[in-house]
Amino acid sequence: MGRLTSIIAGIALGLMAGMIGLLATQPGPLALPRALAAVLTSPGLLENVARLAAPIAVAGSGLALAYRAGFITIGSEGQMLLASLASLYLIAYLDIGGPWSLLAAVLVGAVWGLVPGLFRAYAGVNEVLSSLMLNYIALSIVNYLVSTSLREGAFTQTRFIGEDKVLEAPLALGIALLTALGLEAFLTHTIPGAAMQAYGSAPRMAKTYLATSRRIILQAALASGAAAGLAGYLMLTGFQRGFTAMSTTPGYGYMGVLAAWLGLRSPLGALGAALLFSLLATAGYLLQPQGVPGSMALLVQALAVLATVTLLSRGGR
Amino acid sequence: MEPLLEARDLWKIYPNGVEANRGVNIALHPGTVYALLGENGAGKTTLVKILSGAEKPTRGEVRLNGAPAPATPRQAHQAGVYMVPQHPTLFPNLTVLEDVGLTLRMAGARLGRAGVRRLIEEASAGYGLAVDPDARVEGLSVGERQRVEVLKGVLVGRKVLFLDEPSTHMSPSEVGSLVALARRLAREGRAVFYITHRIREALDVADKILIMRRGRLEAELDRGEASKERILAAMFGRIPEKPQPVATRPGGEVLRAEDLWVPSPHGGWALRGVSLTVRAGEILGVAGIAGNGQKELVEAIIGLARPRRGRILINGVDVSSLAPRARMRMGLAVVPEERLGWAVAPGLSIWLNTALPLLARNGARLLLRRGRAKGIASRVVELAGVRARSLDQPVETLSGGNIQRLVVGRELEAGPHVVVAMNPAAGLDYSGASMVESMLLKAAARGAGVLLVDEDLELLARVSSRIVVLSRGVLTGEFTPPYDVDAIGRAMTMR
Structure with a gap:
């Protein structure tokens, strides 16, 4: 089965599973296509889709790059959290907005992203495990700050950025598109990018002829972390706007992971997958008042990715 | 006499174009030790994998007792065909008893712990393979693990036993007793197939020496007619009379x-x-x-x-x-x-x-x-x-x-x-x-x-x-x- 066919079949399977799930609910299976159509025809809802898609796409693009290099981090979740908290601090507490808050987010994401890279490069620690743990640590840090130094008023919550600071949807999407294009160009038009791909496919070849493992792993960790940082900024200025104490992480970074895989580890593919996910999630919101659980959209996403990846792996045998 | 395991015109061509086996014909009779010699890349491992059911040939077929041979290692085990791998593949977190028991069960034996223990102890004493059934695999040296693998071969490979470079992790004296064991197992009626690249070992162990070269069986020598010279000639081909070294004068x-x-x-x-x-x-x-x-x-x-x-x-x-x-x-x-x-x-x-x-x-x-x-x-x-x-x-x-x-x-x-x-x-x-x-x-x-x-x-x-x-x-x-x-x-x- 071809790559494109696999994706289309995977997405179709995911949607079908969602509709089968809807059989048990009041609105019935046709509610899903109806909700999707409603989103696609409403400019307000499309803005929502774009705002949601932008951070997922940016995080997913960075992850796609890391995955090409064989660095299977899932740390985008924690990197996004800490990065958006950093932006929030600059915007809402120090009143430093615009490019500086964006830069701070990228920096914090990159630093936090570098940690599992360092663990892998210097101690051989598997990045899947270390980056997952770092997500929990990031969550704890955010919760701690939310209930101490950044606490605002009687509730455990931070200040929220003003309506005027919320990013325009087309701008957010534009940033996501530029990031994906930039990373795509990095992979195909630069020597380090090509070396990363070689390392992902044949580490020994890359180590012998191109660069040391350490260099490639740290580059991949840094790049995916920086992208997740930017994603954190887009999350904050797109819809998050502030934090309350959380029992779990919001999950947009994990959606980035799914987007990277559904997008076949290509930055532009991740952007496409992120748009699809956001479309589904927004349709899911529309269905919630009708008694459809909010997790339905997530179910469709997860199944679509699983089905696509399975079809692709079978094809590769 | 009818061969136990027989292969005709085996070809194995890998997707990357490497022709590992090119028309191999082979017949293994019970009561015989075969040694397979050849350089790395000669196709030894591929041949043994095909014969033991771990790989499928691109062309040709393998027959066991006249019927199509087992197509998976598990079926092979059930049919009494076993390959002792070059590097032991035991479960590190099991005891020897548990690991051997698992293999026996997969091979179709219905035994409780006590039955497995008895088998291990009998084989251990009977064939001079000292293993402690209650030792955990991860605590064993590579040589000891190899001994457990050989023990499994004795228990499971009742008809045909393949030994893939079994002496890799063994000391010279251990190799001596392994050679004796291989000959004894053959006397008891098995076909034993011993893969090695050590000529001395092959001469010691084998009734028949098979030499592989570039995917073909180049020579088949009986114990009596085999000599180091003949083997080397078959393994490496004829050395040209006048070698032509590089003509240029070496510099710095x-x-x-x-x-x-x-x-x-x-x-x-x-x-x-x-x-x-x-x-x-x-x-x-x-x-x-x-x-x-x-x-x-x-x-x-x-x-x-x-x-x-x-x-x-x-x-x-x-x-x-x-x-x-x-x-x-x-x-x-x-x-x-x-x-x-x-x-x-x-x-x-x-x-x-x-x-x-x-x-x-x-x-x-x-x-x-x-x-x-x-x-x-x-x-x-x-x-x-x-x-x-x-x-x-x-x-x-x-x-x-x-x-x-x-x-x-x-x-x-x-x-x-x-x-x-x-x-x-x-x-x-x-x-x-x-x-x-x-x-x-x-x-x-x-x-x-x-x-x-x-x-x-x-x-x-x-x-x-x-x-x-x-x-x-x-x-x-x-x-x-x-x-x-x-x-x-x-x-x-x-x-």
């Missing part, structure tokens, strides 16, 4: 390795104080049987492994602390042993696989200019005579021979001072192998020093200006043309 020293000590992943040392020099314009052949430190020597010289002691100089400069790419910038070229995954990256295009290493060597850091890269690649492809439809096709779609032409062409393109090549012609057909050979000779003629680490003695004798022999991590001899293949063979098995 381009590569020097001093007192290299490299630890082995299996414990102990893979290299124990190896020193050698290569001069410009010469090909220094390193002969030896696989697993005697060749890989570690190559890795140390190219910079993938750090020796514990010793240093490496290229053109008189100490490069011991430099990464491989830095050494390549100083004029090192590498033709590794494995093509896919080490020499080239599968999934990437031909042009990337060709140009990227060259650009990295020239110090390109950031931009990858497609036009320039493709220009480099198309020149290499043309000069090396690589048959490719397009430069954009993934490199693994090329045949093994074409990949190797590409790799050798790429490595010689930069005009290296030192070329390190390991088994560069292994698995290639005649034209591919002679192409590689002539490219290496040409490189030496242009003034490069070539270090050729190869298991093919015939090839080494054809092209080398000098040959050194690596055995058990030590250089055990140095030879100059005309080469005395017997003496080299003796040095290869020297302790």
